[in-house]
Amino acid sequence: MTYIAKPRISHPSLPKNELGLTTRDYEGAVSTLCAGCGHDSVTAALIQAVFELDIEPHMLAKMSGIGCSSKTPAYFVSQAHGFNSVHGRMPSVTTGANAANRDMTYIGVSGDGDSLSIGVGQFVHAIRRNLNMCYLIENNGVYGLTKGQFSASADIGSKPKKGLPNQQEPIDPASAALALGATYIARSFSGDKEQLVPLIKGAIMHSGFSLVDVISPCVTFNDHEGSTKSYAHTREFYHHVANIDYVHPSEEIKASYAEGESMPIHLRGGDTIVLRKIDREYDPTSRADAFKYLRDRFNAGEITTGLLYTNENREEMHELMHNTDTPLSQLPYEGLHPGSDELKKLQSRYR
């Protein structure tokens, strides 16, 4: 974890967002991850996304568990509160935080170990509650901090640096999330910022649980020949299926979209994204089709990326529970207890 402060110098010509902030204002401490780590590119994409969305830094909560990925909240938006919890428990902590204050933006950064092994239960149940958060998995197929053991996302036949290839069925977070009813599912690659930034923006603005599974190669333990999560392998087998553009509320949707290729999707929160289909046949609003497509492409050895599925009709946790619009943490105490007279009255049933 980092303890090096970054000098805060910004060039006057840097573009500013609606809050008058530059990307420098959304940076964090200097990363202590290995040089070339995919996670640092994801961090950069995150910074770009929250900058472009004009999110007030202090209205953002950065949540994580344990692992290389979970260190990264220290490396972006230092004026946002961070919560680096324990291994695999980021989803529950985020659930509670969100329950207390629904007005904030929640970004959880996790890894394949944190989410698919030790924390798979909490990952599953955050989806089930349709918790309003952006959940990023920086997926590299290995445990980095403990020096290269396979994770649950390692593909069959993928070779480790030393020892025998993996023989166990991998857990694909995107397919799992689809089966569980997640309402926004995207996959991308840390080396494809152009695709990744809009996907993260859509994920943040989506009301409900959004998963962004990012293939983010581990340069130290899983970037060799024979690995299916290396830069080289990902670049070779990686396919865009349906990309999106986030439409800033101040913009109009200008372009006309040819039927079957592009279409606007109105998010529950009021924002709009435009879906650009690469594969004309793909329908990311059909859960069944998406599932079949993902499995077929996976079996063909391809890494399918883009917006894989979205459902804007389902209510998120607070809506499902009929919670008051005011964040629970901000309710004045006076309204929370019925007072001494009522206490007297309600006890008649205990006599």
Added chain:
Amino acid sequence: MAAVNDVVIKIATVNGTGSASANGLLRKAIFRMGVPVVGKNYFPSNIQGLPTWYEIRVTGADYRCRSDRVDVMVAMNAQTYAKDLADVEPGGCLIYDSTWPRSTLLNREDITIIGIPLSKMCNEHFEGARARILMKNIAYVGVIAALLDVDLDLIKSLLEETFATKQHLIASNMEAIHLGFDYASKSFPCPLPAHVEKMDATKGHIVIDGNTAAGLGCLYAGATVGAWYPITPSTSLMDAFRTFCARYRVDPETGKRTYCIIQAEDELAAIGMVLGASWNGARSFTPTSGPGISLMSELIGFAYYAEIPAVLYNVQRTGPSTGMPTRTQQCDLLSCAYASHGDTKHVLLFPADPAECFYMSPQAFDLAERLQTPVMVLTDLDIGMNDWMVPELEWDESYIPDRGKVYGAEDLEKMENFYRYLDVDGDGIPYRTLPGVHPKGAYFTRGSGHTKLGAYTENSADYKEVVDRLLVKWETARTMVPEAEIRYSKFNKAAILTLGSCDGACKEALDRLKAHNVGLNYCRVKAFPFTEAVREFIDQHEVVYVVEQNRDAQLRMLLVNDIDADQKKLVPLLHYDGMPINAGFVVDGVLEEIAKGRAA
């Protein structure tokens, strides 16, 4: 020996047959006659078909614990008949359903055996299997009403309250009451010499269980987020909170709620949710029991080190492992006091009855937020699920929640920089900020080594500075927790020291020991860490009987550990069979020690 207003009734039934409402009816009727009652439920870890007992101790002397005898047994369960028969005190009586013959082998000459054809009468009077079973329960209440002279008008008015919207049920239930009452009155000399007579000793009191009172306490404390995983015997705490919230926390116009109850996927998630919500400024809690604490331990340690408030209720049940989930113990003192790896210790509160469950709830939230640490309220199945007579609960309208040291937007605006873990006031408690309030308040919450500025560290001195400051905070906690209840007369060399639900048994034992010319002082600790007064109390005695409900003398260990109490003085009296402790156990234990030469 039973006497007027000193009678113990035990009702043996099969669980799942609806006997609970009949038993409650009887208990309430006696309470309304102005006579103090104790209601204990001994139930199986099962939904239907296994033996269950309800015990009503009629105690004109107003004792609060389980009795150690049975005067009137209602033996409705053939499975346990032999044992139930054996349990009756000589001179007592047993009521059974004489619809079916009883084995002649099962007889006793020293008690009165009363056969009543309950099933036969109910089958003749009521239609449908379910109604017949339910009415049979009501009919035995009628029998006891006749034998013990319980006021039928009070029973009727209770039925009228219960079935206010179902008038026809009042008549049918009263019919069942009369079936039992009339048969008993005609066939046996009623009432028995040891019966119930009206008193005026329950005015200003209620009968309530601890889980309901704690749920109510959470409502009044202003808790808004409750996260939990169902576990016996804590489940009814969240059920109660939910019921109260549905009544008082839903906007009548919009239907919007000012509370959020989340049924978690497990206890690991439940405590995670509590920490997330507390970190974000909501009063948040989780009820659980021993196994839940085991699962929550990692995040409890996180909360201790990252200094996040949290309120936990541990309604203790019999361990180890799954143990006996429907039996009581105080067996999690150590696992709660030191929950989690590394050097951790936690503030514990020990309510003795449902009233304290209520009053200690806002206290627990205040302490958790003031001290920025987990606070665990340790009750047990006996307090949580049994029916206790306590003074009517009162609410102090001047109460203002203590949210602790929190910098708001205005404070932060004026500050150059905010650092999370500085001991500004010298009491070991730093200032915190809430997310979403001000950019200057942002900090990084972590369970990894951190400096007083909140930064990550692997530096020995910086690490030590923070964990040593946590010890300063621990000493501050010692001055803030509720004071022990101490009954002290300086002429006694010996004393009883106890906690929680042992209170009633110990106080009754003190009375009984006087008859043996044994006078003991008394100390009931209400919290961990122990206060200075507890240390002084132990110092001033030669012998301190430490009464608790676990095998390993956990309270005694905590006393030795926390305040360096002289362990030679601390004589353990340990009750751990899963049943609630009674006065007889304490009296016998003390007298045995005295017989061995221990100071009295």
